[in-house]
Amino acid sequence: MPHAIRHTYSFQNIKHINIMLNANEILQKVNESLDIISRGREPETLYEPIRYVLSIGGKRIRPVLMMLTYELFRDDPEKIMMQACAIETYHNYTLLHDDLMDNADLRRGHQTVHKKWNANTAILSGDSMLVLAYQRMAQCDPDKLKPVLDLFSETALEIGEGQQYDMDFEQRNDVTEAEYIEMIRLKTSVLLACAMKIGAILADAPVADAENLYKFGEQVGLAFQLQDDYLDVYGDSAVFGKAIGGDIVSNKKTYMLINAMNRADEKQRARLSGWIDAKEFDAGEKIAAVRALYDEIGIDRLALEKINYYFEQSRKYIDAVGVAEERKAELMSYVARMMKRNY
Secondary structure (H helix, E strand, O other), rough: OOOOOEEHHHHHOOOOEEEOOOHHHHHHHHHHHHHOOOOOOOHHHOOOOOOOOHHHOOOOOOHHHHHHHHHHHOOOOHHOOOOOEEEEEEHHHHHHHHHHHOOOOOOOOOOHHHOOOOHHHHHHHHHHHHHHHHHHOOOOOHHHHHHHHHHHHHHHHHHHHHHHHHHHHHOOOOOOOOHHHHHHHHHHHHHHHHHHHHHHHHOOHHHHHHHHHHHHHHHHHHHHHHHHHHHHHHHOOOHHOOOOHHHHHHHOOOEEEEEEEEHHHHHHHHHHHHHHHHHOOHHHHHEEEEEEHHHHHHHHHHHHHHHHHHHHHHHHHHOOOOOOOHHHHHHHHHHHHOOOOOO
16 A cells, blocks of 8 residues: 555645555564564574564554554654564563463464473563563653553553453353453453553653543454454354354353343253353354354344444544544554454
């Protein structure tokens, strides 16, 4: 895609042309920068797994959001490439440890680090990724260092809290929708929100704009995770990028399952519990049966309504950001593509 051209006018109506990077160009530059993030460091056995994790794909949503947010206020997004790579390195560190905790075999169609190497390597390489993330996040202007690191550190703690809630929920059968929403806010949404607010801070955005962008990212993050829950049941595997029904097979506490259990009548709950408690079953049969129950209870409609609710909530926050609408165009277009829907 060509560079986006933005026209601004002075009081004398003199035209100025500013060159901006679009989302695809940002993505390419982020990938190039991640390729060299640990170059020159040893031992190879520590850093090879890090390079491997960062090389096996991913949408790079968080660094792209950070740089597009920065571009709302400034035209030199490559200035914050270190911080953009930091947030992506941190995100992949959490995935590496998640995979180890879940004993997952694959990530993005590739062997997980603890399967390709071993658990000790996964722990140590993951810890090193966390340090690399902080090193790169700290390479910002000195006057931005404290607010950036304060936000980044608080976000990291919140993500850990969300992960623990997620683990705790697996041992409970009385999880409420409100508890689930708070868990995904902590586990997923706050990192998107953090990425956007850091982009705003680094661009010297007004405090009110930075806060509205944080809230925008938070609401989009909630919609994003709820859509992920929905697509795991009703998506097309060719489009979704992974097999459909994995959450059903594993009895994962998702928005869909929690609401089905809470809204089912006695007979429906008995059928659902039968599948949840089953030790031996055909995966395809279980997916089809549970999806049919979701249809009966109206969970598909409920989930779509909730996704739309968070999108509508997000609109009021981006609308409140005090920059011209044309400056928001690339960010809004990217978010719409990210969610595969129109704003």
